[in-house]
Amino acid sequence: MLEKFEAHINDKFPEIYSQKILLAISGGIDSVVLAHLFNKLKINFSFAHCNFRLRGVESDLDEQFVKDLSSNYKIKTHVTSFNTEDYAKSKKISTQLAARELRYNWFHQILDEHKYNKLATAHHADDNLETFLINLTRGTGLEGLTGIPEKTNKLIRPLLPFSREEIELFALKHKIKWREDSSNNSTKYLRNKIRHEVIPILKEISPALLKNFNNTTNYLKESQEIIDDRIKDISKNIITKEDDVIKINIKKLEALPNPKAYLYQFLKGHGFSEWDKVTKLLRAQSGKFISTNSHILLKNREFLLFSHINSDDLLKNSISVIEEGTKVINHPIQLTISNTTETMVENKNSIIVDKNLLFFPLRIRRWRNGDVFYPSGMTGKKKVSKFFKDEKLSRFEKEKAWLLCTADDKIIWIIGMRQDRRFKVNSKTSKLIKISK
Known part of the structure; x- marks a missing residue:
């Protein structure tokens, strides 16, 4: 031997x-x-x-x-x-x-x-x-x-x-x-x-x-290798990844000869066992989901969204405080704060605010049911939950949203999405601040 x-x-x-x-x-x-x-x-x-x-x-x-x-x-x-x-x-x-x-x-x-x-x-x-x-x-x-x-x-x-x-x-x-x-x-x-x-x-x-x-x-392993190659090929057309969320295109998946078998190959090894329930998500209402100890699978309009349940969930109730004069904050999201002479920004990753309208210390927190803000570009107020619905955000995207608020909890910015118009610059503004993610 x-x-x-x-x-x-x-x-x-x-x-x-x-x-x-x-x-x-x-x-x-x-x-x-x-x-x-x-x-x-x-x-x-x-x-x-x-x-x-x-x-x-x-x-x-x-x-x-x-x-x-x-x-x-x-x-x-x-x-x-x-x-x-x-x-x-x-x-x-x-x-x-x-x-x-x-x-x-x-x-x-x-x-x-x-x-x-x-x-x-x-x-x-x-x-x-x-x-x-x-x-x-x-x-x-x-x-x-x-x-x-x-x-x-x-x-x-x-x-x-x-x-x-x-x-x-x-x-x-x-x-x-x-x-x-x-x-x-x-x-x-x-x-x-x-x-x-x-x-x-x-x-x-x-x-x-x-x-x-x-x-x-040995024969079965060779067969599995053929299947793995096929799945790799098919995945290029059906699956996309945005940050840490995998998106499975339902229409393209259902066009395949055996969607359930392909779905099993895409999701195997992540704790799912009730495959009939997994398959039913394809025709379920948007917002329906199933989960394991480590992953969640969510129906979101024309996609199945698949994500790892990770330590980021532990941040749901966390609050970070930004004292006046702070230039950079790294937790839970990175922001830079600086004085500026600009009055306009080019994208949603930055806002310009009137410093005199801010009540320090500022806070960063997750959104909560009942949160209301005054969206820039609109009249009146709006529930944050309704804003998310109108923007067609998935459950994952909602859970990852952060709010920048004043010390008395008025929303300044749904970070990276929409500014509250109450803090925008106007003709009387003398001190401008730029906040960028």
């Missing part, structure tokens, strides 16, 4: 010989064998071990085993522990999902802090098959059937072509010691149930199961 592994590294991962690798190690046979192989090939690697405190003394003995192994190899070891059950309860997720979130968040932190080039995990061919079957039982798109990827930007899985049987035989032949996780024998977890009860029957039916599975996933 060593020769086969070396050939595989030379073919798929030749760069790691000159890199610094972080190996995720549990103490189980797979990660211990991977450590042995890395050591034989003189790859520069360190250990990262998580103690999830789920098996009492067993978990502590796993940690000690990993520390002893790192001493034998004379390599660095990063160790951490988690209160996994408390984390799972607080997040209202399964223990397994909690452990996954905790360990990968920590792995990426170690990668960044210690400048490792790659994280290596010991997933192998049987893990790949188990993942395929789990995804199949849950319902999945094509990506869920293409198996575990061998590499991503920061992650490599060098053991993926090797079966559990090959790894066990290698460990026994070379008298490699490892730790057994007793929870792996419990069939209360779906993965273990598939491992112990389903896959043995499949292997009995087809002894060449893993080989045939590898061939199938």
